[in-house]
Amino acid sequence: MQKDADGFYSPASKDDATPAATTSEKPEEEQKNPPASDLIKSTFEVSVTLADQQADPNSPLYSIKTFEELGLHADLLKGIYDMGFSKPSKIQERALPLLLKDPPQNMIGQSQSGTGKTAAFVLTMLSRIDFSKNKPQALCLAPSRELARQIMSVVVAMGKFTPVQTEYAIKDHLPPDVTRITAHIIVGTPGTMFNLIRKRTLDVSDVGVFVLDEADNMLDQDGLGEQTLKVKNALPKGKPLQIILFSATFPDHVRSFAGKFAPNANKIELKKNELSVEGIKQFYMDCKHEEQKYDILVSLYKLLTIGQSIIFCQHRHTADRISQRMTAEGHKVASLHGAKDGTERDSIIDNFREGRDKVLITTNVIARGIDIMQVNMVVNYDLPLMSERDNFGNKTDMRPDVETYLHRIGRTGRFGRKGISVNFVHDKRTWDQMHEIELALGREIVRIETDDLDTMEEQMKKHLK
Numbered sequence: 001m002q003k004d005a006d007g008f009y010s011p012a013s014k015d016d017a018t019p020a021a022t023t024s025e026k027p028e029e030e031q032k033n034p035p036a037s038d039l040i041k042s043t044f045e046v047s048v049t050l051a052d053q054q055a056d057p058n059s060p061l062y063s064i065k066t067f068e069e070l071g072l073h074a075d076l077l078k079g080i081y082d083m084g085f086s087k088p089s090k091i092q093e094r095a096l097p098l099l100l101k102d103p104p105q106n107m108i109g110q111s112q113s114g115t116g117k118t119a120a121f122v123l124t125m126l127s128r129i130d131f132s133k134n135k136p137q138a139l140c141l142a143p144s145r146e147l148a149r150q151i152m153s154v155v156v157a158m159g160k161f162t163p164v165q166t167e168y169a170i171k172d173h174l175p176p177d178v179t180r181i182t183a184h185i186i187v188g189t190p191g192t193m194f195n196l197i198r199k200r201t202l203d204v205s206d207v208g209v210f211v212l213d214e215a216d217n218m219l220d221q222d223g224l225g226e227q228t229l230k231v232k233n234a235l236p237k238g239k240p241l242q243i244i245l246f247s248a249t250f251p252d253h254v255r256s257f258a259g260k261f262a263p264n265a266n267k268i269e270l271k272k273n274e275l276s277v278e279g280i281k282q283f284y285m286d287c288k289h290e291e292q293k294y295d296i297l298v299s300l301y302k303l304l305t306i307g308q309s310i311i312f313c314q315h316r317h318t319a320d321r322i323s324q325r326m327t328a329e330g331h332k333v334a335s336l337h338g339a340k341d342g343t344e345r346d347s348i349i350d351n352f353r354e355g356r357d358k359v360l361i362t363t364n365v366i367a368r369g370i371d372i373m374q375v376n377m378v379v380n381y382d383l384p385l386m387s388e389r390d391n392f393g394n395k396t397d398m399r400p401d402v403e404t405y406l407h408r409i410g411r412t413g414r415f416g417r418k419g420i421s422v423n424f425v426h427d428k429r430t431w432d433q434m435h436e437i438e439l440a441l442g443r444e445i446v447r448i449e450t451d452d453l454d455t456m457e458e459q460m461k462k463h464l465k
């Protein structure tokens with residue numbers, strides 16, 4: 001099974017002799033096989049030889065070892081090669097021997113966006129399942145249904161030659177009359193996962209692996225942390241449990257909590273100056289005022305549709321407003337945010353993934369994890385901001401959210417590919433916020449004049465060629 005041009009694993013073709021991994025209810029992506037004509041062909045198609053990058057010791061894709069050396073089961077090795085992976089990336093090479101060791105040990109793993117963390121934890125879950133038992137044995141939590149569905153596609157692709165059974169714990173997915181989940185691996189979001197456990201639909205008595213993807217986000221006390229903790233507390237005590245936390249970012253305030261959540265974990269950490277992905281070139285445009293951001297975005301439309309682009313806004317209503325206005329003016333854009341219902345969200349992301357929509361206007365809901373190879377441009381229409389708590393627990397002013405910025409721009413430049421990010425600023429405050437991000441990451445953000453789209457196009461061509 002090779003990856004589509006849009007970065008998703010297509011389902012097994014009809015000619016495939018070996019049955020695909022079974023799911024009690026297969027993800028929509030697994031049922032579709034988009035015709036090649038649906039897939040975007042970019043004029044700037046990146047001709048990176050991944051094997052070459054994987055030979056460069058300074059690249060996070062560098063690796064000297066082979067998957068064979070990991071002692072994986074032959075069926076899993078077959079799944080890996082079927083996905084088109086020839087060598088492990090650096091995080092896979094470093095994490096997998098530790099993750100697969102017996103007795104199982106916890107792991108806190110950090111590596112830049114798009115460097116293959118998913119395969120590391122998916123392989124671990126798959127290699128720890130006892131397929132003779134029809135009971136849940138591994139749980140994986142992600143911050144959004146979109147990411148949960150993507151992770152599931154990797155579980156199914158990698159487990160294609162195994163008898164793995166999978167199930168989702170995402171909102172409105174399971175029919176209400178399901179009383180017992182017998183699948184081996186459950187992937188979902190924390191609230192729904194906890195509800196299924198609480199209702200005893202999900203029996204966790206045999207769960208031995210617990211994975212948090214985007215772990216810093218999943219443990220954030222102001223966000224998903226509470227639900228994640230409830231899931232963890234529901235897992236059996238006094239039984240071996242391997243806890244695996246992965247993310248591209250672990251801000252200091254989460255790092256210490258992560259250590260308590262996953263005690264005695266093996267740790268793979270990045271230094272602050274290693275957080276940025278080399279292949280992403282960062283730009284900014286200084287707009288005259290907030291309203292001009294819309295005009296600039298419209299003027300960029302031609303460039304946005306060369307490959308695929310994601311436009312990030314701070315609020316749902318901004319995403320809706322921009323997309324309605326652009327649509328009314330004859331541009332083809334889609335918008336996705338958390339206020340839309342599950343089925344609609346699934347079809348929006350699938351349309352984008354399959355290249356039917358080239359421009360996706362969204363919020364932080366898909367800032368993390370989403371892996372679509374053809375995305376070569378990310379626009380921060382609004383910079384990512386967060387409020388902090390003061391010593392009295394009160395929320396303070398909005399500050400630039402460096403972690404979310406990294407995750408957002410990391411939707412491009414996947415696994416050694418090239419990408420472009422553009423930030424819109426429109427006054428001193430927003431410029432200062434961007435500058436703070438620039439300083440925190442130690443990477444220059446280059447100015448492009450708002451009326452000089454030729455330079456922008458040139459820069460894009462130069463960088464993406």
Ligand SMILES: Nc1ncnc2c1ncn2[C@@H]1O[C@H](COP(=O)(O)OP(=O)(O)OP(=O)(O)O)[C@@H](O)[C@H]1O
Binds near residue numbers: 087092116370
């Ligand atoms: N060893 C490998 N060889 C070739 N391609 C790989 C390998 N490992 C992963 N990939 C591909 O690299 C891409 C990025 O992987 P993945 O989505 O796991 O990144 P990630 O590190 O989880 O990123 P993020 O931090 O954004 O979630 C995927 O398209 C995946 O199929």
